Amino acid sequence: DTNLFPGGFNNLNPDFLPLCVHAMQGAVEKICPEARGVLLIPENHTRNLFYLQNVEQIVTILKQAGMRVRVGSLLPEITAVTEIALPNGGTVRLEPLVRRGNRLGLEDFDPCVVLLNNDLSGGVPEILKNLEQAIFPPLSAGWYTRRKSQHFAAYDRVANEFAQLLDIDPWLINPYFATCSQINFQERVGEECLAAQVDGILQKMRLKYAEYGVQHDPFVIVKADAGTYGMGIMTVKDASEITGLNRRQRNKMAVVKEGLQVHDVLVQEGVYTFENINQAVAEPVVYMVDHFVVGGFYRVHTGRGVDENLNAPGMHFVPLAFESCCTLPNPECAPDDTPNRFYAYGVVARLALLAASLELEGIAA
Amino acid sequence: DTNLFPGGFNNLNPDFLPLCVHAMQGAVEKICPEARGVLLIPENHTRNLFYLQNVEQIVTILKQAGMRVRVGSLLPEITAVTEIALPNGGTVRLEPLVRRGNRLGLEDFDPCVVLLNNDLSGGVPEILKNLEQAIFPPLSAGWYTRRKSQHFAAYDRVANEFAQLLDIDPWLINPYFATCSQINFQERVGEECLAAQVDGILQKMRLKYAEYGVQHDPFVIVKADAGTYGMGIMTVKDASEITGLNRRQRNKMAVVKEGLQVHDVLVQEGVYTFENINQAVAEPVVYMVDHFVVGGFYRVHTGRGVDENLNAPGMHFVPLAFESCCTLPNPECAPDDTPNRFYAYGVVARLALLAASLELEGIAA
Known part of the structure; x- marks a missing residue:
């Protein structure tokens, strides 16, 4: 699957934070070079502290990339600045959104860009409609309209084309x-x-x-x-x-x-989950910022079989940050060796991102 | 000083190789997205193995960024493929340049782009003139025409403007x-x-x-x-x-x-060299790929005073890779603390790069 509003940035290897920062700077430069103020809109969770650590990590990446960042909550109960202490010792600061005409911001903050980390499963809230500011990802990428099958249809196209270029069986990268x-x-x-x-x-x-x-x-x-x-x-x-x-x-x-x-x-x-860490089933999750792979982590789950979905409800996976950033293949090792396996994960992630862009073009058209 | 044809990429912290690769991919995308074959032209050294390790490191970065890379030598004595073993266990492969009409390449290699790591102190060799392919940095950036004073005049402009924005004394960043x-x-x-x-x-x-x-x-x-x-x-x-x-x-x-x-x-x-490592005078050197800071190293020299130039002839500095990649300031530390000092080095490097671009525009005009 490809998540366009990912949680879990807090699970990445801190060594690769500079990669995230570079990639974010590149993205800002390309998409809206004049952007200085970013409004981040997270999911409507206030008790899921692990998710809020993800929000705080996205804030850190944006700040290190040179942006002014504040977090605006869609929750009606956030009527004043609300600071929530996090398990990692940090704090996340949620603030009530304020809309003035067609601009969205906070009481004393008029951002250039709105960054969504909310998947809009319940549809697009009125307060986000017809904004003057650019919204990334676009509202049309929300789950209220997105379908997994459209994503996989797009991935089919990309994976087949890629497999043809490499002369491999597309099934190897495309279930x-x-x-x-x-x-x-x-x-x-x-x-x-x-x-x-x-x-x-x-x-x-x-x-x-x-x-x-x-x-x-x-x-x-x-x-x-x-x-x-x-x-x-x-x-x-x-x-x-x-x-x-x-x-x-x-x-x-x-x-x-x-x-x-x-x-x-x-x-x-x-797909059988073949990766094992200390006898536990482990599923790799790859992260990207813009079109750059910036690392990933394993979902390590001791209580599940190799043929079960590892993102099931009640699943308490243990995240284990990749030691590799997935960008350095080693042509002198075997294809299955660690650096090359991680690189291959990154390649599939990049194909999936291409698929997501085809998918969004299809939705927008 | 700002070196546009830097040696010493081999002295960087290997942990930051992914940063170099990302930055290189971004640069290729921006400058010549269709580039696949790169011809690297190094300095005319065959005995300076430390320099050749730098060449090999640049080759590695380009390869990891997805390019096909080969090294073409300007030396007349390189008449056939010449492999030179390096102290780090690697090998660098120098090949004779072949010019066909206005295209430069090797016998069986027609690159899209020529990357210069030769500072052209002796002028532009005939074989590099009027090429169809793009050359980076441009020939006009060679030392046969470049003057340090023009660079520092451009740096004056950039540093003054920057100091004004921050309301600091420009002398603090501009000798x-x-x-x-x-x-x-x-x-x-x-x-x-x-x-x-x-x-x-x-x-x-x-x-x-x-x-x-x-x-x-x-x-x-x-x-x-x-x-x-x-x-x-x-x-x-x-x-x-x-x-x-x-x-x-x-x-x-x-x-x-x-x-x-x-x-x-x-x-x-x-400028007094204030950094000390084990009682030895140490001078920071910052590296960039495209407009991204990708790390650096100290020139550590035990035999020199704090008021002497550390790049003097006969100087055998010991390179000590930065542990920081210079891109992650920590607003919770004091301005002089390690992450912020390294970040400041990176900022000066970025200003110097801006100055170099003004300088090259001036030379080209």
């Missing part, structure tokens, strides 16, 4: 996926479509597994096409599981963040 | 300088002009030293305006030293790199 629309889990509408798509992907996977000698049982991930935060996700190894869901399972799949009903469903090839 | 032309050290022509300039700068320095309570004897550095490589440089504490130079001293000042006669002389305020 299969399919979609079903007009699903209603609670009323059991659309189960046949979903079961058929699951079966289709499992069959294609079996062929690839045979071709490459992969000795595992294929599995797929079924998830809401518009979902985020690891809600509405399940692992399936056989199409019959779809028609045999019990009420509890169906309820779990039916609703995602902010209580939205699930209608469109994505079926995605499951 | 005094003056020039004398039509000097002939061997025939003792122009000594009076030089003595007068030396005296003028020493007097201005005494006023500043009194204003800021500096307890040292002021001194100036006298050097060739077009000189490089620390040749033709002396330290002077009183104007009378100029008229009292003996034959050996005059001969030493009269000639610089590639046997060029010195006619134009720069008199520059000497």
Whole structure:
């Protein structure tokens, strides 16, 4: 998946902060060279201190890049400057947004640019509409309109073109996926479509597994096409599981963040999580600022199997910062050796970013 | 001083290689996004292995940034591919240049871009003239035409403007300088002009030293305006030293790199070298790629005083890589604390780069 409003910047290796700062300076120069004041709008969390550490880290990156930065909250209960102490010893300062005509700011702050770290799952709040200032990412990149399937369709194009250039099997960097629309889990509408798509992907996977000698049982991930935060996700190894869901399972799949009903469903090839750290399953997460890879971390989870989604609800992953910044391949090592594996992660992240830009062009068009 | 054809990339902290790679990618994107093949032209050294390690490091940065890079030598004795083993275990590969019409390359290599790491002290070789390909830095930035005094005149403008913005005394970031032309050290022509300039700068320095309570004897550095490589440089504490130079001293000042006669002389305020590492005098050297500061190192020299030029001939400095990349100031520390001191070095480097661009515009105009 590609998150355009990422949390977790606080999980990156502090050694690579200079990379983030350089990349941010480059981005500001390119997008709005005159920008000096930045208004950051975070998610509406006040108790998720780990998320707020991410907000504080984004503030730090922007400040080190030379910007004046303040954080404006969409929460109605933030009516005055609110300082929240963070577990890492820092503080994040949330302030009430003030709109004057078509400009958004704070009481004593008129920023040039609005930076969104809120994925707009519930739609675009009135206060953000028709602003004079530039907003990054654009409002149209919010989850109220974005669909995972559109992203993966764009990723298909990019990955196929890239695989052709390198003369590799695109499947190596691009898992299969399919979609079903007009699903209603609670009323059991659309189960046949979903079961058929699951079966289709499992069959294609079996062929690839045979071709490459992969000795595992294929599995797929079924998830809401518009979902985020690891809600509405399940692992399936056989199409019959779809028609045999019990009420509890169906309820779990039916609703995602902010209580939205699930209608469109994505079926995605499951990829075995091969990275292990101290016997725990670890999933790499790569971060970018502008079009530069700036590092990443592992989601390390001891309680989960290699075939389960690691961003599931209730999942308390331990972040483990990459020691590598993913930008220095070593042609003298084997392709699987550490620097080259991390570099490959970074390459996939860059392809995904290209896909996201195609996707946003499609949404805007 | 500002070196546009720097050696010493091999002296940087390897931790900051990713910064160099990012900055190089940004530069390529901006200057010639279609560039894939780069021809690097180094100085005509084959025995200075430390310099060749620098060449190899520049090759590495370019390769990691995604370029195909080869090194073409201007030396007539390089008539075939020549591999030279380096003290760090690496190898540098020099190849003979081949010119076809207005394109420069190697026998089997037609690059998009020529990157100069040769300061052209002896003028522009015929083989580099009227090339179709872009050359960076431009040929007009070579020492055959560049003058230190033009650089410092441009730096004057930049530093004054910057000091005005910050409301600080520009002297804090900009030492005094003056020039004398039509000097002939061997025939003792122009000594009076030089003595007068030396005296003028020493007097201005005494006023500043009194204003800021500096307890040292002021001194100036006298050097060739077009000189490089620390040749033709002396330290002077009183104007009378100029008229009292003996034959050996005059001969030493009269000639610089590639046997060029010195006619134009720069008199520059000497700055006490306050940084010390294990009781040794240390001078910070800051490196940039494109307009990004990417780190630096100290020239550590045990045998020299705080008032001597540390780039003098025969000087065997020990490079000590900065632990900081000079880009992360810490507003919670005092201005003199390590991160902020390194950041300030980086700021001066960025001002000097701006000055160099004004200077090159002046030369090109």
